Structure formats: C-alpha cells, structure tokens
Amino acid sequence: MFEILKNMWRRKTRTLLTVFGIAIGILALVVMGAIAEKLSLLVDGGAEYYKDKVEISAKISTYSSPLKIDKKKEIEKVDGVAYVAAETYSLLSDNITASLGPLANIISIDEKSNDYESFKIRLTSGRAITASDRNKALVGADLVKKLKAKVGENIKIRGKNFEVVGIAEKTFTLPDTQISVSLHDGREIMYNELPELLRNTTKPDDLVYGFIAYPKKGVDPNKLSEKIKKEVKGVDTLGPKQFQDQIASTMQTFNSIIYGICIISLLVGTLSIVNTMTMSISERTKEIGIKKALGAKNRNILLEYLTEAGVIGFFGGAIGIALGAVIVYLVNYYMEQTGDKIFLLTPRLLIGSMIFSLAIGVIAGIYPAYYAVKISIVKSLREE
Numbered sequence: 001m002f003e004i005l006k007n008m009w010r011r012k013t014r015t016l017l018t019v020f021g022i023a024i025g026i027l028a029l030v031v032m033g034a035i036a037e038k039l040s041l042l043v044d045g046g047a048e049y050y051k052d053k054v055e056i057s058a059k060i061s062t063y064s065s066p067l068k069i070d071k072k073k074e075i076e077k078v079d080g081v082a083y084v085a086a087e088t089y090s091l092l093s094d095n096i097t098a099s100l101g102p103l104a105n106i107i108s109i110d111e112k113s114n115d116y117e118s119f120k121i122r123l124t125s126g127r128a129i130t131a132s133d134r135n136k137a138l139v140g141a142d143l144v145k146k147l148k149a150k151v152g153e154n155i156k157i158r159g160k161n162f163e164v165v166g167i168a169e170k171t172f173t174l175p176d177t178q179i180s181v182s183l184h185d186g187r188e189i190m191y192n193e194l195p196e197l198l199r200n201t202t203k204p205d206d207l208v209y210g211f212i213a214y215p216k217k218g219v220d221p222n223k224l225s226e227k228i229k230k231e232v233k234g235v236d237t238l239g240p241k242q243f244q245d246q247i248a249s250t251m252q253t254f255n256s257i258i259y260g261i262c263i264i265s266l267l268v269g270t271l272s273i274v275n276t277m278t279m280s281i282s283e284r285t286k287e288i289g290i291k292k293a294l295g296a297k298n299r300n301i302l303l304e305y306l307t308e309a310g311v312i313g314f315f316g317g318a319i320g321i322a323l324g325a326v327i328v329y330l331v332n333y334y335m336e337q338t339g340d341k342i343f344l345l346t347p348r349l350l351i352g353s354m355i356f357s358l359a360i361g362v363i364a365g366i367y368p369a370y371y372a373v374k375i376s377i378v379k380s381l382r383e384e
Contacts, residue, residue, distance in 0.1 A: 015276055083115075088183065104143055129182055221239050273309050328343040
C-alpha cells in the first residue's frame with residue numbers, strides 16, 4: 001500500500017513539474033509573440049501608409065539639417081508628381097529611452113495633402129488640425145494618459161501650452177504616438193530646436209523636415225521614388241518597396257527569435273513529457289496488463305496515453321498563456337503611463353499558443369503510448 005502511494009506521489013510530482021516546464025516555455029512564447037504582434041501591426045500600418053506616396057528627406061537626415069521649403073519647387077517639376085506636401089517632425093522629448101516601437105513625436109503636414117491622402121485617421125473626440133490653428137494639438141491614442149490630454153484643456157509641448165482640439169482613434173500603428181499640430185507651429189518647434197548658428201541663417205517659414213510626394217494617377221510610386229532621388233539633388237526618398245525592404249530584415253531577425261523560442265519550447269516540452277509518460281507507464285505495467293487481460297484493445301491503450309499527454313500539454317499551455325497575459329497586461333499598464341505600450345495580445349497569438357502546447361503534448365506522447373501498447377500481458381501480470 002505504501003509503495004502504491006509512493007508511486008502515485010512520484011507520478012503527480014513529475015507531472016506537475018512537466019506542466020510547469022511547458023508553462024514557462026509557452027509564457028516566453030506569449031510574451032515575445034505579443035511584441036511581434038505589435039511590431040507586425042506597425043509594419044502593416046507603415047506599408048499601408050507608404051503604398052501610394054514617396055517620403056522625401058534631407059540626404060543626411062538629422063534634426064540639425066532640415067530641408068528648405070524652396071526644394072518643393074524642384075520636386076514638383078519631376079514628371080509624375082501630382083502634389084508635394086511639406087511636413088515637419090520633432091521628438092516630443094529630448095530624453096530618448098530605449099523603445100521597441102516608434103518614439104513619441106510632433107508632426108505637421110500641409111493641410112492640402114488631405115485631398116491626396118488615402119491613409120485617414122479617425123477621431124474619438126474633437127476635430128482635426130487646420131492650417132489656421134495656432135497652439136492647437138491633435139493627440140494620438142497612446143499619448144492621452146501620458147499627457148493627461150482632454151479636449152478643450154492644455155498640454156505642455158516643448159515647454160509651451162497647446163490646447164487639445166482632438167483625440168485620435170487608436171490604430172495600433174505610428175499615429176498612436178504622434179501629436180499633430182499646424183505647419184506653422186511645427187516649423188516654430190523645429191526652429192527652436194536648431195543650433196543658434198543655424199537659427200541665425202534661416203527663418204521658421206523656410207523650414208521643413210521633409211516632403212511627401214503624391215504620384216499622379218497610374219504612376220508607380222516606387223519608380224517615382226527613384227526618379228525624384230535621381231533628379232533632385234540633396235534628398236533621400238522612401239517609397240513602398242524601400243520601406244518593405246528596410247523593415248523586412250528587422251522583422252526577419254525578430255521572427256527568428258520567436259521561432260527559436262518555439263523550437264526550444266518544443267524540445268524541452270517534448271523531452272519532459274516523454275520522460276514523465278515513459279516513467280509513468282513503466283510504473284503502471286501491471287495495470288496496463290490487467291486492462292489488456294480484461295479486453296482493452298491496443299487502440300484504447302494508445303488513445304488513453306495520448307490523451308494523458310495532450311492533457312499535460314493543455315494545462316501547461318493554459319498556465320503559460322495565463323501567466324504571459326498577466327505579464328503583458330502589467331507591463332503595458334506601466335508603459336501606458338509613458339506612452340510606450342510594446343505588447344499586443346491577439347486572438348491568433350493566444351489560440352496559436354494553445355494549439356502549439358497541445359501539439360507538444362500529443363507529439364511527445366506518441367512514443368510512451370506506443371511503448372504501452374507493446375507491453376506483454378503475460379510479463380506485466382507476473383510483475384510484483
């Protein structure tokens with residue numbers, strides 16, 4: 001009797017350790033996968049934004065070397081360009097911290113670009129920015145808590161009060177971390193950031209961070225990007241294909257990390273379950289023999305132990321997903337205060353993680369189940 005209880009305790013302990021081993025692997029998969037999901041949305045959003053336009057910036061794009069507005073006339077002369085919109089860009093803060101997503105920024109774009117722009121941003125409240133606005137701001141969804149932004153109230157932008165006139169709807173892409181202001185205000189902000197030497201040689205109305213070139217109907221934006229770069233001196237261009245090429249390598253590296261975690265989880269989980277199930281079966285040899293003697297068929301034995309392995313995988317996955325979701329929620333809650341949410345839990349990630357965990361259990365259970373099927377009835381009944 002004591003030996004039976006002892007064996008049962010051993011089996012339960014091994015099973016629990018196996019479950020938690022799988023849970024840790026799935027936890028890592030969920031956390032890293034949540035980062036990948038957020039980055040994927042950012043990439044998809046960027047691809048959607050760049051699909052029908054060309055971004056133009058200074059040849060050496062730094063905050064201390066902006067373009068001049070007169071460059072717009074040169075770009076407009078390029079065949080295939082329908083309209084060129086000026087834009088400004090500044091970081092919301094000089095205190096740059098490590099981030100997996102885009103940094104919070106202040107952006108302004110020529111209002112006439114709305115007539116050509118296909119990437120529309122919806123608002124949850126308030127209104128959009130107009131060309132005549134002065135010291136007015138439209139706040140992205142991820143910055144609302146950080147800035148305590150409310151329509152009709154003021155927020156501090158670069159040490160100056162701006163009235164919030166609108167709150168953007170959450171997109172899970174770049175606009176979530178942006179504050180939009182009028183082109184006039186954007187130029188003033190950029191001008192104040194310039195070194196004194198540059199401020200003495202330019203005026204705010206001459207400054208732009210870059211331009212957006214909208215192609216005429218039927219013109220390939222990728223070909224237009226190359227054409228502008230070739231014909232207009234001192235600029236770099238970014239079209240749809242260039243954006244995809246630049247981002248693809250980054251995402252490929254990160255996806256490799258995710259796949260590496262999956263492989264490690266698979267190996268550790270599989271070996272743990274194989275070890276647990278094999279030892280469990282070796283301790284239940286007589287029990288299996290009795291079942292066979294009473295008429296249990298091989299497929300019944302096989303199904304029983306495959307199910308047991310699948311259950312171990314299921315509970316390990318459920319615990320890992322729950323722990324991963326808690327970690328993601330807590331980190332996002334903390335990061336939300338700084339406007340830098342880096343995780344995104346999606347149904348496909350949660351469902352995929354559970355399926356992956358179940359697959360580990362079932363695959364790992366094949367050998368032990370086959371081992372159980374091959375146990376001889378006569379030998380098993382002779383065991384003490």
